[in-house]
Amino acid sequence: MRTFAAGAIVIARPDAIIVGSGAGGSTAARILTKRGWNVVVLEKGGPVDAEDFLPFDELHFREHKTLIPKIVDDPMIYAGLDGNSPVRSERWWEVTMVGGSTNVWDANFPRYTTPDFDVTPYMKGIPNAGHMVKWPWSYEEFRPWFEMAEWDWAVSGAAGQSEEEMRAGYQYPMPVLKPHQSSAFLRSLFRKAGLKPYFGARAINSQTYDGRPACSFCGFCQFFGCAVNSRANAANTMLRRALATGRCDLRVNHYVIRVEHEPGPDGRRRIRGVWYVTEPGGPEQFMASDRVIVSVQTIQSARLFLLSEVPDPYKLVGRFLTYHTKGDAHFTFPGKGVWNPGLNNFYQPVTAIGSLQLRGLYTYKDSAGDMRKGGKFSVYDPFTCTTPLRLVKGASLGPSEKNIWGANLVNYMEELRTQGGVSVSFTGDAMSLYNNRVELDPVVKDPWGVPVPKTFYRHDPWDLATSRFALDTIAEAVGNAGGELRKNDPQDEANPGYGHVHGALRAGADRGASVLNLDCESHEVAGLTVLDAAWMPTAGASNPSLTLLANAYRVCTAMPQA
Numbered sequence: 001m002r003t004f005a006a007g008a009i010v011i012a013r014p015d016a017i018i019v020g021s022g023a024g025g026s027t028a029a030r031i032l033t034k035r036g037w038n039v040v041v042l043e044k045g046g047p048v049d050a051e052d053f054l055p056f057d058e059l060h061f062r063e064h065k066t067l068i069p070k071i072v073d074d075p076m077i078y079a080g081l082d083g084n085s086p087v088r089s090e091r092w093w094e095v096t097m098v099g100g101s102t103n104v105w106d107a108n109f110p111r112y113t114t115p116d117f118d119v120t121p122y123m124k125g126i127p128n129a130g131h132m133v134k135w136p137w138s139y140e141e142f143r144p145w146f147e148m149a150e151w152d153w154a155v156s157g158a159a160g161q162s163e164e165e166m167r168a169g170y171q172y173p174m175p176v177l178k179p180h181q182s183s184a185f186l187r188s189l190f191r192k193a194g195l196k197p198y199f200g201a202r203a204i205n206s207q208t209y210d211g212r213p214a215c216s217f218c219g220f221c222q223f224f225g226c227a228v229n230s231r232a233n234a235a236n237t238m239l240r241r242a243l244a245t246g247r248c249d250l251r252v253n254h255y256v257i258r259v260e261h262e263p264g265p266d267g268r269r270r271i272r273g274v275w276y277v278t279e280p281g282g283p284e285q286f287m288a289s290d291r292v293i294v295s296v297q298t299i300q301s302a303r304l305f306l307l308s309e310v311p312d313p314y315k316l317v318g319r320f321l322t323y324h325t326k327g328d329a330h331f332t333f334p335g336k337g338v339w340n341p342g343l344n345n346f347y348q349p350v351t352a353i354g355s356l357q358l359r360g361l362y363t364y365k366d367s368a369g370d371m372r373k374g375g376k377f378s379v380y381d382p383f384t385c386t387t388p389l390r391l392v393k394g395a396s397l398g399p400s401e402k403n404i405w406g407a408n409l410v411n412y413m414e415e416l417r418t419q420g421g422v423s424v425s426f427t428g429d430a431m432s433l434y435n436n437r438v439e440l441d442p443v444v445k446d447p448w449g450v451p452v453p454k455t456f457y458r459h460d461p462w463d464l465a466t467s468r469f470a471l472d473t474i475a476e477a478v479g480n481a482g483g484e485l486r487k488n489d490p491q492d493e494a495n496p497g498y499g500h501v502h503g504a505l506r507a508g509a510d511r512g513a514s515v516l517n518l519d520c521e522s523h524e525v526a527g528l529t530v531l532d533a534a535w536m537p538t539a540g541a542s543n544p545s546l547t548l549l550a551n552a553y554r555v556c557t558a559m560p561q562a
Contacts, residue, residue, distance in 0.1 A: 013288055014289050015037040017274055019259075020295040021098050022099060024293075024548055024549070027531070027553065029248050030237075032559065034241075037247065040289075041249070041250045044255040067095050075444070076453045076455060077452060077454040081493060088444075089497040103233050106221055106543075107202050109150065109543070109545060109546045110542040111142075111146050111542070113164055113362075131320060136508055143167065145549075145550035147170065149549040157177075161198035162357070162359050179355070179356075180356070180385070182420060196360040197357070202355055215228075216230065220387065258275050261525045268525070273286055274292055281449075294528070298501045299438050318505075320434060322536075323430060327428070327470055327471045330422075332421045340384050354378045356378075356379040359376050374466055374469070377425065377474065383421060398485060415486075424474050426471065428541055429539050431462050458493055458495075459493050467490040468491075505530050507520050529555065
């Protein structure tokens with residue numbers, strides 16, 4: 001059943017134009033229509049139903065990458081480590097359809113906490129840390145917006161398990177997802193190692209809620225659409241409610257190619273509206289409004305500012321791009337049986353995927369006794385929580401035996417079927433560097449004839465050391481419990497576009513040090529607001545989705561009543 005109806009109403013001159021129907025854009029539509037605003041949401045992609053994600057076809061959705069822009073004609077360009085070795089890069093986390101990438105996210109919903117809002121105490125003596133700034137808001141200011149987002153986006157979990165600074169007595173709308181059969185053993189292992197395991201918040205139904213069913217634990221989660229609507233996305237939560245008000249006009253297949261602005265009465269420019277096309281080669285059309293809200297993913301929002309020639313007197317547009325520091329490790333436990341063979345030994349996932357999190361390295365003391373910032377881990381069972389082709393492509397029998405084939409691959413697959421294993425995914429903070437940036441490529445254009453973004457990115461030595469330290473710590477803990485290392489992939493120095501992405505349009509109080517003000521409105525163009533993760537002053541060390549949403553609530557609630 002369709003969860004929204006595009007084009008149900010027509011608004012001639014809206015109070016706000018919202019560019020993008022994903023996490024930030026849909027939340028803005030929900031909050032503003034609730035406050036009496038008439039809004040138009042312009043979405044580059046088309047409509048989608050839950051049924052469109054069937055059948056569960058890993059080859060179609062993951063390997064053929066059906067849901068993301070094609071690298072052959074709609075890439076972004078990575079400049080290479082030297083800045084002069086351009087290569088085409090996939091926009092792997094941009095999904096061009098109603099709801100955007102919320103259709104394929106893992107719905108991992110940790111809060112950013114005080115060490116994310118102010119990383120500076122953890123950077124003592126660290127080279128290149130001059131741009132690791134304190135955020136101009138506190139965790140306490142964001143706390144009510146976190147709570148609002150957790151309830152509107154239907155989070156399941158057990159609040160207060162970790163160091164996420166919950167209000168006393170606060171709980172999520174639903175209980176935690178059913179634990180995986182490995183959880184008891186792994187929680188004991190990681191607890192003994194001081195790594196602070198807990199069941200993290202997920203925007204996935206653990207029971208029937210908000211008219212949507214509980215999770216069926218099919219195993220096709222991240223990178224796949226949810227065919228039963230148990231995982232929250234923009235269409236089945238925020239957009240549905242915005243459209244129900246009769247004050248939201250959702251227009252699909254509308255690609256905004258630039259925003260238009262003009263001189264204002266106070267010397268500051270002001271927004272006039274947007275230019276868009278509805279098909280490649282089609283005519284440019286204009287829509288007017290005194291408020292434009294941009295939420296089309298960090299790199300694309302920076303690109304739109306560049307395409308629109310938004311004034312940039314301090315050379316900050318596109319700068320301070322950050323990808324989270326990452327790392328992956330995979331272990332097996334000889335002699336310990338496979339965790340969960342599934343019903344009738346069909347080896348299908350029947351319990352929660354990735355809900356177990358580790359926070360013991362979020363902050364820690366180094367060997368000199370100084371407090372440092374690290375990150376968190378998501379914990380998975382590589383057999384019942386990872387789709388088969390992904391396992392084969394990443395097959396490894398140890399750090400020196402990667403990309404195995406033949407008899408070694410058979411041995412690897414046999415291990416997965418007969419003994420317990422665990423894989424961990426690290427999400428760490430990242431150094432904010434001025435030269436990590438977004439520009440417009442001077443040559444390559446997308447199918448609509450618009451210059452594609454070109455990224456310049458080099459992970460700092462601090463990022464690399466943090467990733468290695470985190471994976472070494474995990475390897476020691478698992479090894480002490482009898483596990484054997486099968487894969488160890490720390491962060492590379494180069495990053496062509498992989499990982500949670502933020503920055504590029506930093507927000508702050510100082511016009512000379514930020515692109516956006518404290519309300520995420522352009523310092524230079526009145527009425528132009530950004531609500532994806534481009535506003536974040538630093539990367540933080542958790543999945544950014546919930547903090548992005550909380551900020552959208554904060555900003556839109558402060559806008560005047562219609």
